[in-house]
Amino acid sequence: MAHLLLLEDDTTFSKLLNSFLGKHGHQVNVCSTLKDAKVAFRKSIDDHEPFDVLMLDYRLPDGNSVDFLKQLRSEGVRTPAFIMTSFHDVRTAVNAMQNGAFDYITKPVHPEELLMVLGEALQKSAKPSVAQAPVSAKASKKAEQLSNDFIEGRSKISKQLYEYVRLVAPTDMSVIILGESGTGKEHVAKSIHKLSKRSKGPFVAIDCGSLSKDLAASELFGHKKGAFTGALMDKIGQFEAADGGTLFLDEIGNLGYDVQIKLLRALQERIIVPIGSTQPVKVDVRLIAATNEDLITSSANGDFREDLYHRLNEFKIDVPPLRRRGEDLGMFVQHFVDKANEELDRNVQSLSKEVMDVFEKYDWPGNLRELNNVIKRLVLLTKDNIAPLSALPAEMISSLEEAPKSAGSDLKALQETHEKEMIEKVLQEVRYNKSKAAKLLNIDRKTLYYKIEKYHIE
Ligand SMILES: Nc1ncnc2c1ncn2[C@@H]1O[C@H](COP(=O)(O)OP(=O)(O)OP(=O)(O)O)[C@@H](O)[C@H]1O
Numbered sequence: 001m002a003h004l005l006l007l008e009d010d011t012t013f014s015k016l017l018n019s020f021l022g023k024h025g026h027q028v029n030v031c032s033t034l035k036d037a038k039v040a041f042r043k044s045i046d047d048h049e050p051f052d053v054l055m056l057d058y059r060l061p062d063g064n065s066v067d068f069l070k071q072l073r074s075e076g077v078r079t080p081a082f083i084m085t086s087f088h089d090v091r092t093a094v095n096a097m098q099n100g101a102f103d104y105i106t107k108p109v110h111p112e113e114l115l116m117v118l119g120e121a122l123q124k125s126a127k128p129s130v131a132q133a134p135v136s137a138k139a140s141k142k143a144e145q146l147s148n149d150f151i152e153g154r155s156k157i158s159k160q161l162y163e164y165v166r167l168v169a170p171t172d173m174s175v176i177i178l179g180e181s182g183t184g185k186e187h188v189a190k191s192i193h194k195l196s197k198r199s200k201g202p203f204v205a206i207d208c209g210s211l212s213k214d215l216a217a218s219e220l221f222g223h224k225k226g227a228f229t230g231a232l233m234d235k236i237g238q239f240e241a242a243d244g245g246t247l248f249l250d251e252i253g254n255l256g257y258d259v260q261i262k263l264l265r266a267l268q269e270r271i272i273v274p275i276g277s278t279q280p281v282k283v284d285v286r287l288i289a290a291t292n293e294d295l296i297t298s299s300a301n302g303d304f305r306e307d308l309y310h311r312l313n314e315f316k317i318d319v320p321p322l323r324r325r326g327e328d329l330g331m332f333v334q335h336f337v338d339k340a341n342e343e344l345d346r347n348v349q350s351l352s353k354e355v356m357d358v359f360e361k362y363d364w365p366g367n368l369r370e371l372n373n374v375i376k377r378l379v380l381l382t383k384d385n386i387a388p389l390s391a392l393p394a395e396m397i398s399s400l401e402e403a404p405k406s407a408g409s410d411l412k413a414l415q416e417t418h419e420k421e422m423i424e425k426v427l428q429e430v431r432y433n434k435s436k437a438a439k440l441l442n443i444d445r446k447t448l449y450y451k452i453e454k455y456h457i458e
Pocket residue numbers: 097098149150151152179180181182183184185186187188250292335368369372
């Protein structure tokens with residue numbers, strides 16, 4: 001039995017979920033406001049009956065659950081959480097993943113899907129042995145194999161991506177991986193590790209987005225007993241854990257300024273000093289960092305140290321969004337269908353033409369993670385061999401009807417085209433004197449350099 005917090009303001013829906021989950025042996029604490037959820041969370045800690053999983057509706061009468069989650073993560077709470085959201089809020093759900101949610105599901109919530117995601121969340125929680133989706137031993141072994149392999153893709157942009165991966169892997173250079181959420185940055189980091197001379201050493205991944213400001217330094221560099229309240233014994237940091245291997249820092253833009261200074265020192269001098277210690281420890285670690293933020297602008301704003309950015313940016317890799325991977329879509333679809341068949345003991349052979357048409361038109365803001373989730377749901381809901389259109393979330397189809405994709409209505413694309421033209425015009429006017437151009441454009445030089453690179457301005 002698992003102890004679950006369900007934060008949901010739709011009382012009919014929460015009653016249904018409560019009774020459904022109760023029948024599956026779980027104890028559910030239902031709250032309908034953030035305020036109540038905060039109280040329930042504190043009480044569960046005081047009573048020594050912590051929640052195993054947090055199930056959070058996104059929109060609530062007194063705020064949104066991503067802010068709640070952010071606060072919990074900043075206090076060092078690691079309880080797995082997933083967001084339940086309407087299809088229109090998928091972008092928000094993706095944002096939630098950056099703030100430490102483990103997954104999201106779109107409403108209307110399908111019971112089997114809920115059990116599946118809950119099973120996965122419980123595997124991550126402190127009490128792992130409960131309520132997993134029933135899978136045969138053969139199926140889980142195959143699923144494990146499948147989760148290890150991945151698709152490189154045939155499109156030009158993917159070929160270039162893996163060319164860079166193979167090029168940089170054998171060197172010991174630090175790498176910055178840029179890309180939208182869910183594009184596969186961690187996969188790319190793992191590939192670099194596997195193809196490197198360090199492949200026999202550890203690969204340690206840390207999500208900096210879920211580290212609290214107070215605990216980040218101790219998580220990375222370790223601490224000595226008594227270094228701060230709560231440091232009850234010596235703790236080895238992830239830098240030491242990754243000794244001889246690769247340390248992958250996801251969402252690096254979330255690290256506080258103090259930790260950035262320590263990180264810079266660790267990179268430059270190859271030593272770390274655990275909190276509360278005076279003894280430096282030698283470490284041999286290759287660093288790979290990922291971000292979906294514009295770190296150049298962050299460093300221009302003073303949020304991210306410029307020297308650290310340059311130290312990390314010995315090599316930069318851009319992971320393209322799914323909508324730009326063209327012909328790879330079909331390969332990813334097949335891969336995720338095979339994976340879902342194994343995980344869920346189904347036998348879906350293909351997707352109907354109508355489903356593929358929708359997939360091709362949709363712009364996938366959550367990238368490969370979203371595709372994987374949509375396909376899992378499709379496979380779960382498909383009774384025959386071919387996944388029908390009716391198994392797709394209705395909102396996914398209507399979102400295409402509401403917003404037909406055309407260059408003329410894509411506001412971001414329009415803004416970017418306009419910005420590029422403006423920069424080119426000003427650069428010509430000042431005969432490519434970048435300081436003058438930056439002044440005229442009312443931006444600083446670093447931002448101008450960034451935009452010149454972004455728009456491939458010669
Ligand atoms: N090349 C690939 N082949 C198959 N599956 C992939 C590939 N790349 C990523 N995935 C799958 O897509 C999902 C997202 O990948 P990953 O976590 O690496 O993305 P990310 O960019 O690091 O995400 P975030 O920005 O949220 O940290 C995972 O389920 C992963 O298994």
